[in-house]
Amino acid sequence: MNLLGIDIGGTTIKADVYDEQGISQGYTREFATGVDMTQGKNWIADQLRDLVRDVQAELSLDGLAISTAGVVDSRSKKIVYAGPTIPAYAGLDFQKEIGDPFGLPVSVENDVNCALLGESWKGLDEAYQDVAMITVGTGIGGAILQAGKLVNGHAFTAGEVGYLPIGSQDWQSLASTTGLLKSYQLETGVALADGRAFFERLDQGEEQAQQVFEYFISNLAQGLLIMSYLLNPQVLLIGGGILARADKILPALRQRIAELVVDSRFLPEQILAASMGNEAGRLGAVKHFLRMQASESSFKK
Known part of the structure; x- marks a missing residue:
């Protein structure tokens, strides 16, 4: 085929x-x-x-x-x-x-639903059937897998977590790559081109970059904690270009979520970076096609 x-x-x-x-x-x-x-x-x-x-x-x-x-x-x-x-x-x-x-x-x-399907199919252990995923970029997108099946919602908008209210703003205004760069500009007056430029300054030990990073991580943790309380997934999966710096993001994020959570039983088993890169969406689309074809064949029988 x-x-x-x-x-x-x-x-x-x-x-x-x-x-x-x-x-x-x-x-x-x-x-x-x-x-x-x-x-x-x-x-x-x-x-x-x-x-x-x-x-x-x-x-x-x-x-x-x-x-x-x-x-x-x-x-x-x-x-x-x-x-x-x-x-x-x-x-x-x-x-x-x-x-x-x-x-x-x-x-x-x-696309985020497909990315989750692709990661679940080719990137994660097949034992993980309850997974929530976000992609962090210009905004924040989300997708939910429960018992191995996508959750779409009655109007197909399940997983639109970027609009979650965090204080007086929505989550993606605070915890997307766009939000990170905006926070840095407000703090320093310097407009950076992209996340790579920000992490260069963070690696250099710049104090203002560290403060902005901690603010970003705290906001990212708050949204993920809401998802964890609501969905109780086995895995929280985080994708997007900014996760090229998973070495910085994941340890800080895991620590902050552990500090904020009421009890560790509310946490997922794993908080992981997506591993399939840009191919995840295409692979997930193929997996979705195969599922749709199998479902239609079963219905006809």
């Missing part, structure tokens, strides 16, 4: 072909997401059709497994809500617009 795994983000679209074991077949593609912010439009559907044509010129495909930003109705295979990074995205019907022209079945799921 050849499945085209596609991960659609606000800035790039990444794709590769996988078999049913999640093994790459070596057809990696990456290109900029087709959006025009000034005119408020996108041409993602055109890009995906071009992608399918390109890959099918080299091998036969059995399905399209899509991971995407936005709120996804995985049953109707449509985007039901999208933020400003992909304008005019809501309403896109992936089966009708992408799958049907090629006679291919399609599965679609939210």
Whole structure:
């Protein structure tokens, strides 16, 4: 079976072909997401059709497994809500617009949900069936796995933990990479380009960077503790580019959560950094496709 795994983000679209074991077949593609912010439009559907044509010129495909930003109705295979990074995205019907022209079945799921599925499939011990994951970047996204199954919610917004209120702000304003850099700018008056620049200053022993880091960790810990109290997962999994510095983040985070928690029985067994990198979303999309196909086959029987 050849499945085209596609991960659609606000800035790039990444794709590769996988078999049913999640093994790459070596057809990696990456290109900029087709959006025009000034005119408020996108041409993602055109890009995906071009992608399918390109890959099918080299091998036969059995399905399209899509991971995407936005709120996804995985049953109707449509985007039901999208933020400003992909304008005019809501309403896109992936089966009708992408799958049907090629006679291919399609599965679609939210990108953080797919990242969690990918990590659970290829990165974690299979004994872990109750897992909560966040991705830390421009904002904070979340996903929930209970008894091995994704929790979507009645309106497909389960896991949108970035909006959790922490004091007078939402969690992602305080504990995302964006929030970290904003806190540093407020403290020092210096605008840093990215998280890498911040951690360079932290490594150099800069006192203000250390203070900002402790504030960031405390805020990150508060949100994770809420998730732990509510969901009682075996594993809290943290992803995002900033976790390239897991060596700094995880020890400080584990310590702060241990200080804040009422009792250790409320804590997960493990607090871990995601390990599958950018491939997690594509792998999770493939896993979701396989589950959807198995479910449909079972229903038909």
